[in-house]
Amino acid sequence: MSLFFLKGGTGSELIVARVTGLLNNGVIQTCGEFFADGSVLELVRAHAQPPEVKLLHWNGKVLEVAAYVAGGGVKYAPAPIEQNLKKVLRLPTRVAPPETTEQLFTAVHGLLTHHLGQLESCITPLVCAVFVSWMSPVLQFAPIVYIFAPAGSPGNLTLRLLDLVCRRSIHLVGLRRGDVARLPMGLRPTLLLQEPDLRPEMQMILQSSTHRGARIMSSHGLLEFYGPKVIISHKLSGGVAPQNEAIRAALIPVTGQLPTLDKKMAEEIAEDFQARFLGHFLRNAGNAQSAKFDASQFTLPIQDIAQTLGAALMGDSDVQKRILPMLGVQDEEIRADRARAGDAVVVEASLSFIHQGGWTKVRSGTIAERVGAIFKGRGCDLRPSAECVGRALKRLRVPSGRIGSAGNGIEFTVPTCQLIHALAVSYGVRAMPGAVRSGCKYCHGLGLTVAEPTS
Numbered sequence: 168m169s170l171f172f173l174k175g176g177t178g179s180e181l182i183v184a185r186v187t188g189l190l191n192n193g194v195i196q197t198c199g200e201f202f203a204d205g206s207v208l209e210l211v212r213a214h215a216q217p218p219e220v221k222l223l224h225w226n227g228k229v230l231e232v233a234a235y236v237a238g239g240g241v242k243y244a245p246a247p248i249e250q251n252l253k254k255v256l257r258l259p260t261r262v263a264p265p266e267t268t269e270q271l272f273t274a275v276h277g278l279l280t281h282h283l284g285q286l287e288s289c290i291t292p293l294v295c296a297v298f299v300s301w302m303s304p305v306l307q308f309a310p311i312v313y314i315f316a317p318a319g320s321p322g323n324l325t326l327r328l329l330d331l332v333c334r335r336s337i338h339l340v341g342l343r344r345g346d347v348a349r350l351p352m353g354l355r356p357t358l359l360l361q362e363p364d365l366r367p368e369m370q371m372i373l374q375s376s377t378h379r380g381a382r383i384m385s386s387h388g389l390l391e392f393y394g395p396k397v398i399i400s401h402k403l404s405g406g407v408a409p410q411n412e413a414i415r416a417a418l419i420p421v422t423g424q425l426p427t428l429d430k431k432m433a434e435e436i437a438e439d440f441q442a443r444f445l446g447h448f449l450r451n452a453g454n455a456q457s458a459k460f461d462a463s464q465f466t467l468p469i470q471d472i473a474q475t476l477g478a479a480l481m482g483d484s485d486v487q488k489r490i491l492p493m494l495g496v497q498d499e500e501i502r503a504d505r506a507r508a509g510d511a512v513v514v515e516a517s518l519s520f521i522h523q524g525g526w527t528k529v530r531s532g533t534i535a536e537r538v539g540a541i542f543k544g545r546g547c548d549l550r551p552s553a554e555c556v557g558r559a560l561k562r563l564r565v566p567s568g569r570i571g572s573a574g575n576g577i578e579f580t581v582p583t584c585q586l587i588h589a590l591a592v593s594y595g596v597r598a599m600p601g602a603v604r605s606g607c608k609y610c611h612g613l614g615l616t617v618a619e620p621t622s
Contacts, residue, residue, distance in 0.1 A: 198354050295414060300395040311374075467592070
């Protein structure tokens with residue numbers, strides 16, 4: 168099989184990744200297609216003995232399930248699936264009747280709450296993981312969901328439930344770097360990774376896999392590792408899936424007895440939710456690509472996650488708002504970390520000179536002095552040199568250089584002031600006192616306002 172990427176376009180051109188192979192008889196083997204006109208091809212499992220994999224074709228009005236689907240002068244057939252994988256791969260057998268996003272969100276939220284006995288702060292990220300897994304074929308970003316499962320918490324049960332309701336889930340234990348190239352990524356699966364190898368090289372691969380386009384070498388050539396992933400571990404996340412690429416959740420130990428989940432009940436849950444989520448995907452995939460979700464209150468990394476979740480929860484603003492408290496916690500953590508980070512403080516110091524007024528230029532040494540004062544005010548005895556500040560400005564791409572006989576520094580041109588304000592938004596500097604100034608045209612241009620004092 169070959170890997171193709173055709174983005175945008177009109178007519179029958181694909182607007183998301185597809186994995187296909189062209190046979191001698193002119194039939195294209197596929198694991199799923201999403202066309203520019205909104206029509207969809209999806210794998211389903213037909214009720215037969217042994218069960219057969221067939222193609223479902225949805226044109227926005229009519230459903231067709233068959234071994235072959237013809238359209239636009241082309242004939243499609245399901246791509247072959249390795250026999251061992253076919254035995255464990257869960258595919259929908261039908262499409263459920265229409266329901267609202269809120270109804271589906273509430274249903275899966277109730278299912279997980281009932282069986283896991285966890286807090287809202289944990290259940291909501293898990294529900295979001297399920298929605299992202301189903302909408303991932305039309306998303307450009309698939310954040311990793313990292314679940315901390317300490318001793319006594321229902322980690323295995325959590326994975327079992329996610330395996331029942333996620334799209335094309337594959338549960339893997341102890342995934343290592345050498346295993347990645349052998350994964351069936353052509354299926355666009357949801358990977359449920361239990362205690363994977365999280366050494367630095369693997370961390371880099373995982374974090375790059377949240378976006379389309381990043382590839383790794385394999386014996387068959389280049390392999391794209393993009394797709395939804397849930398990592399569950401008894402260890403704290405540490406460096407894995409950095410804060411800007413992951414949704415985090417923490418299970419809590421359970422002292423009482425959880426409800427029994429036997430094989431019959433599990434199959435009923437899978438049958439029900441696979442059909443319901445397939446319906447959600449078919450009816451909302453086209454609109455999800457153009458979904459607009461206001462995430463401007465967050466720092467730039469969390470904005471990406473918020474916009475992705477907003478697209479996955481397409482069609483219900485009330486449900487979309489339920490993700491805000493969850494992301495707000497992570498956003499505040501990022502702001503706090505960045506407030507302590509050197510580059511963020513250089514941005515804050517540079518911003519303070521703009522808001523102070525009267526400065527058209529400022530030396531790197533003068534910025535360094537203010538950076539040191541900011542650190543001192545936060546209990547850190549750090550006194551960076553002018554050279555350190557200069558290197559930070561280069562990393563931040565803030566124009567700097569000779570400013571006359573005074574040495575190196577910044578000249579506060581309009582573009583430079585605009586850039587420093589934009590960096591302040593990205594680094595969360597606006598959360599600090601004085602970072603947003605009433606009457607500042609640059610703050611106003613970015614839509615930043617001074618919070619009114621509360622009584």
